[in-house]
Amino acid sequence: MPDRDTLIHIYTTMVRIRAFEEKVEELFLAGKIPGFVHLYIGEEGVASGVCASLDRSDYIVSTHRGHGHCIAKGASPRRMMAEILGKSTGYCKGKGGSMHIADFSVGMLGANGVVGGGFNIAVGAALSAKMRRSGQVAVCFFGDGASNRGTFHEAMNMASVFDLPCVFVCEHNQYASTTPSTYSVSVKDVADRAVGYGIPGVTVDGNDVLAVYEAAREAIARARQGGGPTLLEAKTYRIKGHFVGDPERYRDRSEVERWREKCPILRFEDRLRADGVLGDAEMEGIRSAAHQEILEAVSFAEESAYPDPDDAFSDLYASCAQGEGCGI
Amino acid sequence: MREITFSQATLEAMAEEMRRDSTVFILGEDIARQGGIFGQFKGLPQEFGYERVLDTPISETAIVGSAVGAALTGMRPVADMHFADFVTCAMDEIANQAAKIRYMFGGQARLPLVVRAPDGVIKSAAAQHSQSLEAWFVHVPGLKIVIPSTPYDAKGLLKAAIRDDDPVLYFEHKALFAMKGPVPEEEYIVPIGKADVKRPGRDVTCVTYSVMVHRALEAAEDLARDGIEVEVVDLRTLVPMDIDTVLQSVRKTKKVVVAHEACRRGGAGAEIAATIAEEAFDYLDAPVVRVGTMDVPVPFSPPLEARVVPRKKEIVEAVRRIV
Ligand SMILES: Cc1ncc(C[n+]2csc(CCOP(=O)(O)OP(=O)(O)O)c2C)c(N)n1
Ligand SMILES: [Mg+2]
Numbered sequence: 001m002p003d004r005d006t007l008i009h010i011y012t013t014m015v016r017i018r019a020f021e022e023k024v025e026e027l028f029l030a031g032k033i034p035g036f037v038h039l040y041i042g043e044e045g046v047a048s049g050v051c052a053s054l055d056r057s058d059y060i061v062s063t064h065r066g067h068g069h070c071i072a073k074g075a076s077p078r079r080m081m082a083e084i085l086g087k088s089t090g091y092c093k094g095k096g097g098s099m100h101i102a103d104f105s106v107g108m109l110g111a112n113g114v115v116g117g118g119f120n121i122a123v124g125a126a127l128s129a130k131m132r133r134s135g136q137v138a139v140c141f142f143g144d145g146a147s148n149r150g151t152f153h154e155a156m157n158m159a160s161v162f163d164l165p166c167v168f169v170c171e172h173n174q175y176a177s178t179t180p181s182t183y184s185v186s187v188k189d190v191a192d193r194a195v196g197y198g199i200p201g202v203t204v205d206g207n208d209v210l211a212v213y214e215a216a217r218e219a220i221a222r223a224r225q226g227g228g229p230t231l232l233e234a235k236t237y238r239i240k241g242h243f244v245g246d247p248e249r250y251r252d253r254s255e256v257e258r259w260r261e262k263c264p265i266l267r268f269e270d271r272l273r274a275d276g277v278l279g280d281a282e283m284e285g286i287r288s289a290a291h292q293e294i295l296e297a298v299s300f301a302e303e304s305a306y307p308d309p310d311d312a313f314s315d316l317y318a319s320c321a322q323g324e325g326c327g328i
Numbered sequence: 329m330r331e332i333t334f335s336q337a338t339l340e341a342m343a344e345e346m347r348r349d350s351t352v353f354i355l356g357e358d359i360a361r362q363g364g365i366f367g368q369f370k371g372l373p374q375e376f377g378y379e380r381v382l383d384t385p386i387s388e389t390a391i392v393g394s395a396v397g398a399a400l401t402g403m404r405p406v407a408d409m410h411f412a413d414f415v416t417c418a419m420d421e422i423a424n425q426a427a428k429i430r431y432m433f434g435g436q437a438r439l440p441l442v443v444r445a446p447d448g449v450i451k452s453a454a455a456q457h458s459q460s461l462e463a464w465f466v467h468v469p470g471l472k473i474v475i476p477s478t479p480y481d482a483k484g485l486l487k488a489a490i491r492d493d494d495p496v497l498y499f500e501h502k503a504l505f506a507m508k509g510p511v512p513e514e515e516y517i518v519p520i521g522k523a524d525v526k527r528p529g530r531d532v533t534c535v536t537y538s539v540m541v542h543r544a545l546e547a548a549e550d551l552a553r554d555g556i557e558v559e560v561v562d563l564r565t566l567v568p569m570d571i572d573t574v575l576q577s578v579r580k581t582k583k584v585v586v587a588h589e590a591c592r593r594g595g596a597g598a599e600i601a602a603t604i605a606e607e608a609f610d611y612l613d614a615p616v617v618r619v620g621t622m623d624v625p626v627p628f629s630p631p632l633e634a635r636v637v638p639r640k641k642e643i644v645e646a647v648r649r650i651v
Contacts, residue, residue, distance in 0.1 A: 034629070035628060086632075094628060096628050097629070114413070114416075114456055115386050117456075148387045149386055150389045151417075179357070179358060238453060307629055312632040312635045313620065
């Protein structure tokens, strides 16, 4: 059992992610967000449970559904929100949007629009950490759908043969877009695939944040001590559509409702209450602080300016400020 | 003539070819149960079954790779890439395998394979969901490149691509799927390798394809009000390229703008401009002008995206520069 501060930190992270995502959904439906957004609602236990054992200097590699990973790793909701609204104060100055948020200052190496694009970047970060003897760990978040990319295989094998400090966290939320994992994944538990790479494979209930926390803590500690990679699978569920606006014709409402009852936040609240860690009033305080924080993030984002159109030409090459202006 | 959408036109092409030839099948992500992001596969599994309309795992390498293997052994697969950006995940299968197998093995094999790739900029989809990558494949001998602009051409060319015995990359711009246009009820084919003059004009030739055809037509409309007549040549296929139609137009107008949504540097426009310079240099009264997306990844924020992607305005300006 983690100490009280850790428990409160985990709870706060989950609640902040939920508040952020609910606001993003609202803003998207109000037509304020360009592009498309993928929400993490219902899956908060995974990022919160895993990142609780990471240091600021550790790395994570994220996915198209990355807002939760960002917040859990310590990114600022203000700059995330500004990015999602396409503003110049956003993490990527408006160049990235929801699907491409990164905060290198907290080791968040980027969301990814390409499913399975992150596996080997995580392997590289772990390789680099090992070569630099830095003691850092790289965590790669990925979906059940992503586990079917060829990149998965190459990453697992190489991380294993090089004994890299890498933890692969499968967010098994039952669907890849409209496709159920029962249809497209060859095994019931993605963690079973670890056998093929000679690494530990662990499956936990992803909506039980403490189970995620314990399994991740062990895997991260092993990686840090030179024990090599782990494939950790968290079984969870995407409560919202694949993207905001998804007609969701591929699943029954009753299925969604069943999973709603397993909400990782409500479950954790029951636990915290039962164990006497937090009372209702304290939890309410944490929730309202989170809402306040997100409201401020929205004001910040809305008041921020759009980038100057010519900023489109900056940041292409490290060797010159203006890609177009420097003869490249 | 009845009007249907680009998406419906491609759907009809698929259905007609699947009815005609039982070896035609399609595979890709979220196509059978969902019907495709643009509804372009709706109803196919109901008519042809889930074995010929295959939902695959997220495995682009396997989608294209298995299509290559199936094509080699008697089937006519159509592989859907979801977004053209993800062809990168099947580059070996396209460039090293599909493009080379027939030649490398001395003509023993045929590869009747179509890779469908929805491309282009739409609604702030950002850097990894907005690309137009046709030029990469123009550079690989052994592939054919089809890139239609209207529902009529989309249908006729998709049918031709499916019947073709060589690997064809079929690029369909995401912004075109909802566009309506006349499509006859009767069956027809648009041959691969034939350009189409979408608007005649005597002053400037605009050589273009895909979504830019429509922007060129809008530009031509505007310029006509000032007495400038632009001839819009829709290439429709890049390999093989109907350079005769282009040269015929250039000999008449003596001025050329080449326009595409892919980025300018190393784009198909460079190949077109170079060919015009080689074949019709003496006819030219002005340098060939290229219009394309600025050479940066497509940024997310609307003002940034608008800044780098060429529309009617950029074509009008390019024409004005040389008339
Ligand atoms: C290589 C690639 N193929 C297809 C897509 C389109 N796509 C985006 S998200 C997605 C589903 C991903 O499923 P999963 O990995 O389970 O993650 P989840 O969305 O469930 O979090 C698909 C097919 C993509 N972005 N990249
Ligand atoms: Mg999933």
